[in-house]
Structures are given as structure tokens and as C-alpha cells.
Amino acid sequence: MIEATDFRDAMSLLTTAVNVVTTKGESGIYGFTASAVCSVTDTPPTLLVCMNQAARSHAHFSDNKILSVNVLGAQHESISNAFASKLGSSERFEYGQWTELVTGAPVLEDALVSFDCVIDDIQQVGTHSIFMCQVVGIKYAEPQDGQHESLVYFNRAYSRVGQVDIT
Numbered sequence: 001m002i003e004a005t006d007f008r009d010a011m012s013l014l015t016t017a018v019n020v021v022t023t024k025g026e027s028g029i030y031g032f033t034a035s036a037v038c039s040v041t042d043t044p045p046t047l048l049v050c051m052n053q054a055a056r057s058h059a060h061f062s063d064n065k066i067l068s069v070n071v072l073g074a075q076h077e078s079i080s081n082a083f084a085s086k087l088g089s090s091e092r093f094e095y096g097q098w099t100e101l102v103t104g105a106p107v108l109e110d111a112l113v114s115f116d117c118v119i120d121d122i123q124q125v126g127t128h129s130i131f132m133c134q135v136v137g138i139k140y141a142e143p144q145d146g147q148h149e150s151l152v153y154f155n156r157a158y159s160r161v162g163q164v165d166i167t
Contacts, residue, residue, distance in 0.1 A: 015154040018072045020083045021049055022106040023057075025064030029106065030057035031092055033084035035153050036128075037069055045135035047115055050128045057089070058129065065119045066103040067133060070111035073141065074149035074160040079108070101137035112148055114139045 016035035023030050036050035047069060051058055061067060072080055082095040097109040101116035108114060116137035123130045141148075149162035 012156050013154070015152050015159075018076070018080050018151040018153050018158070020070045020072060020076075020079060020108060020111075021051070021061075021067055022070065023061045023064040023067045024100075024105050025060075025066060027060040027063035028089065029093065030060045030089050031083050031106065032057060033080050034069075040132065046120075047117060047133045047135060049131040049133055051131065052128055053124070054127065061119070061131065062122060062129070064105075066105045067117050067119060067131065068101070068103070068105035068107050069115040069117065069133075070108040071113045071115075072108075072151040073110065073112045074151050074162070076108075076111070076151055077158055080151060080158070101139055103136060107139055110141050111139075112141050112150060 017037070019034045019037050020031055021034045021037070032051065032055060034049060034051070038048050040046040040048050049067065049069060051061060079095045082092050093106065098106045099109050101107050101114070103116050103118060105116060107116060115135045117133035117135050119131045120134050121132040149160045152159050152161055
């Protein structure tokens with residue numbers, strides 16, 4: 001049997017993009033930092049987002065049934081930390097500039113890319129919920145100085161990866 005700590009240590013060596021996942025609706029406005037986000041299919045465009053069921057905002061995401069996945073750039077480390085902290089929901093949104101697309105879920109204006117989604121299905125697996133999210137809107141950021149740099153998480157620390165746009 002694999003111990004949870006051994007599994008977490010092994011997973012820390014899987015490089016992941018850093019995202020802030022947000023929601024807004026009758027249940028309120030909430031967000032959290034997530035690395036467990038991936039593409040499921042492009043027809044229809046669908047993302048998978050995992051969230052701990054013990055998270056303070058879990059019920060609000062389930063109730064609102066919408067979310068946006070904001071892929072963070074290298075300049076967003078403070079935003080990632082704010083949304084991973086014990087700050088209150090409204091305090092978290094004081095970091096960054098926010099707008100909306102189709103669903104009304106908050107979209108970070110200068111995220112590398114934001115996916116605006118409707119939650120189609122929620123599955124419970126162990127301690128987490130898996131949100132199956134149909135993408136209904138996409139917003140790209142303009143590259144800064146001709147280059148995009150992504151904020152990634154590896155071995156329990158932030159790193160940056162980038163690509164210079166050749167135009």
C-alpha cells in the first residue's frame with residue numbers, strides 16, 4: 001500500500017501549471033489556487049478541475065455551477081499565494097484586475113489564458129471533487145515584451161518557463 005505522504009512526495013516532481021480557479025453567482029464570489037487542471041477533450045472543449053472537498057469554498061463552486069480557470073504568468077506569484085492563503089474571499093480579489101466573459105465567473109485580465117466554463121458534472125473521488133467543465137469562452141493575454149512566461153510548480157517551489165514569440 002502506498003502511503004499518502006509518499007504519493008504527495010512523488011507528485012511534487014510532476015511539473016504543473018499554476019492556475020487560479022474562480023466562481024461567482026448566487027452563492028458568492030470565490031477562488032482558489034489549483035494545479036490539478038487538465039484538458040479532457042476538444043469536442044466539446046472540456047476541462048477537468050480537481051478541488052479538495054474540505055476547502056472552504058467547495059460548496060460555493062458546486063452551487064454556482066460555473067468557474068473560470070486562469071492560467072498564471074510568471075508575474076502572478078503573489079496572486080497564486082493570495083488565493084492559496086487564509087485570506088477572505090473579497091481580500092483575494094484585491095490582487096489583480098478582474099473582468100468577466102460569458103458565465104460571469106471572474107477572469108484575471110492579464111492571465112496567460114482564461115477558460116470560462118459551465119460545470120457539467122461533479123464526481124467525488126476520495127478527498128476531492130472532479131469538476132467536468134465545458135468551456136464556453138476563452139481569453140488570451142497579450143505577450144509582455146514579445147514573450148509569454150508561465151508560472152509552474154515543481155518540487156514544492158515556483159519556477160518559470162517561457163517562450164519568445166517570433167513575429
